[in-house]
Amino acid sequence: MSNVIKxxxxxxxxxxxxxxxxxxxxxxKHGEGAKILLDCISMDxxxxxxxxxxxxxxxxxxSSHSSIAVINVKPSTKEILLLANLQKLIEIK
Numbered sequence: 001m002s003n004v005i006k007x008x009x010x011x012x013x014x015x016x017x018x019x020x021x022x023x024x025x026x027x028x029k030h031g032e033g034a035k036i037l038l039d040c041i042s043m044d045x046x047x048x049x050x051x052x053x054x055x056x057x058x059x060x061x062x063s064s065h066s067s068i069a070v071i072n073v074k075p076s077t078k079e080i081l082l083l084a085n086l087q088k089l090i091e092i093k
Contacts, residue, residue, distance in 0.1 A: 011050035
């Protein structure tokens with residue numbers, strides 16, 4: 001069973017519905033204590049809505065005693081995540 005969600009090229013409000021559905025399915029499938037990996041290898045763009053989605057994803061994961069980590073983050077995207085202090089909530093690899 002895979003616990004990886006492939007992130008879209010652009011992670012903004014337009015991605016919210018699909019992302020929320022994937023996250024809910026993943027949390028339901030893996031149950032409590034899951035570690036969900038968000039693979040950002042293709043992600044070129046994230047805006048404030050995308051950051052908000054990550055914060056909400058963290059809250060949903062925490063409510064099921066699970067965690068989220070982002071992996072394969074490009075330097076420009078990582079810089080944005082760090083500026084938003086997301087590393088305090090979500091592991092950034």
